[in-house]
Amino acid sequence: SPRIEYETKIEPLGKHYRIRALFPTSIRDGLIRHEIPFGIQERSPHEHVAQNWIDYADEDVGLALFNRGTPGNNVDDGTMLLSLFRAAAMEYKAPSAGSFNEGVAHTFQYAIMPHGSDRDVEIVRQGYAFNRPLVITKGGVSxxxxxxxxxxxxxxxxxxxxxxxxxxxxxxxxxxxxxxxxxxxxxxxxxxxxxxxxxxxxxxxxxxxxxxxxxxxxxxxxxxxxxxx
Missing domain, CATH: 2.60.40.1180 (Golgi alpha-mannosidase II)
Incomplete structure (x- = not known):
């Protein structure tokens, strides 16, 4: 596979913080695109929801960042960021202790794929492959x-x-x-x-x-x- 895959395990402690994965690049003023349902949308550097991936690229090279159930992504000064966990709450409105998940084990999986120009088909394909891995089962040819x-x-x-x-x-x-x-x-x-x-x-x-x-x-x-x- 052309993907480089990561797995991060945490057990939250405390509140009002965010954990993110960062991937610095040498790309400056690149194009930021997110996968949306049935398409691709160019977006600003601010945090947005991406379906399976975000891509940051210039005319020659790029980096695709694949998420698996953690869709908050953005780019800041050439660094790609993926939000993994937020211990956020509105304690002044309602009881919020459950929002912090303190002592609850979490596992996050994500991946990157460096690429050259004109690689949209491969990025979409790898996004599907990462989020829908093959399930092994016995049986005949369907x-x-x-x-x-x-x-x-x-x-x-x-x-x-x-x-x-x-x-x-x-x-x-x-x-x-x-x-x-x-x-x-x-x-x-x-x-x-x-x-x-x-x-x-x-x-x-x-x-x-x-x-x-x-x-x-x-x-x-x-x-x-x-x-x-």
Missing amino acids: EFAQWNVAPDSVFISGLRRSGDTVFIRVYEATGATVKGAIRVPEGFGSYARADGLQRATEEFQRCDGSIPLELRGFEIGNFLLKEEE
Whole structure:
């Protein structure tokens, strides 16, 4: 893996403080971008919530910082910061002792990945891999293992049964207009575009092993598939 992973364990003691992980860089006046649901957003140096990662880069090099459930990130004078723990409370409003978690063990996991220019697809992929690691289990080859999508900047974000159909949601992750296809397992005879509530928005048409794709940057595509009768 190109990621450098970290694990920090603490047992909080005291109150009204914050613990952060800092990663100094040699980049100055770089571009700060955060992953948001189904996209990437350029943001200010102040602390913001990032879905899986924040990236700080200039035209040549950059550093991606991946979080796992600790989404508060920012950049200060070339240093990337990740908030791990806040012992914060409003004691003048309500009892707040539980907010400090004193004596409760905590474990935080995060990672970084240095990179060159034009690495958005790999950053998104590594963000998914870090937050959704493979789970080992016994069993046969699932039919869902045969699903695939192209080009690389399109990701599957949802796949599930929906009545007598299968619903699949994909999105373009880097902001580029693309053409491609979703490869589907054998046994599906037709497909139709759908809305976010899993309702077909057009007539079903024949599926010959793949669904053609044409997506604008950050566009979400929803589809329903019917099995052959």
